[in-house]
Amino acid sequence: MKEYEEVRSHLIEMLEELDDRLAKITSDVKHTDVPLEKDFAELATQSENDEVLDYLGNAARAERDRVQQAIARIDSGEYGICELCGEPIRKERLEAVPYSSMCVKCASQAGC
Numbered sequence: 001m002k003e004y005e006e007v008r009s010h011l012i013e014m015l016e017e018l019d020d021r022l023a024k025i026t027s028d029v030k031h032t033d034v035p036l037e038k039d040f041a042e043l044a045t046q047s048e049n050d051e052v053l054d055y056l057g058n059a060a061r062a063e064r065d066r067v068q069q070a071i072a073r074i075d076s077g078e079y080g081i082c083e084l085c086g087e088p089i090r091k092e093r094l095e096a097v098p099y100s101s102m103c104v105k106c107a108s109q110a111g112c
Contacts, residue, residue, distance in 0.1 A: 004074045007098055011071050014098075018064040025057040063099075070099035082106050 029050055073079040080089050082103040089103045102112065 004079050007079070007094070008071060008074045011067050011074075011098055015064060015067050015071070018060050018067065022057060022060050022064070025053050025060065029053050029057070066099040066101075069101065073101070084110070 070079065073081075080094060081087070082089055083101045084106040085103060087103055089100055093100050093104055100107070102110065
């Protein structure tokens with residue numbers, strides 16, 4: 001675990017950034033700062049914007065889950081090991097995507 005302390009710290013920072021992003025998205029979707037427009041065209045635009053925010057929120061939540069899982073793998077000593085084949089995940093992959101749970105070969109076979 002000591003080997004991955006720096007990675008764990010980076011993942012914690014990512015988690016905090018994702019939490020901030022999700023809080024802002026949630027606030028925007030709830031229209032706490034700006035009420036909904038009464039004009040139909042503006043309301044349609046706001047609705048489209050809400051759909052984009054919803055997509056971004058879902059993507060951030062999914063990334064947040066992957067980051068939390070990576071932290072748990074570090075804590076359990078399973079970090080850096082492919083969850084499918086059990087082989088080590090290359091250092092370059094972990095540097096590029098620190099929450100990777102699969103090696104490149106397994107990820108491409110799984111379509112990830």
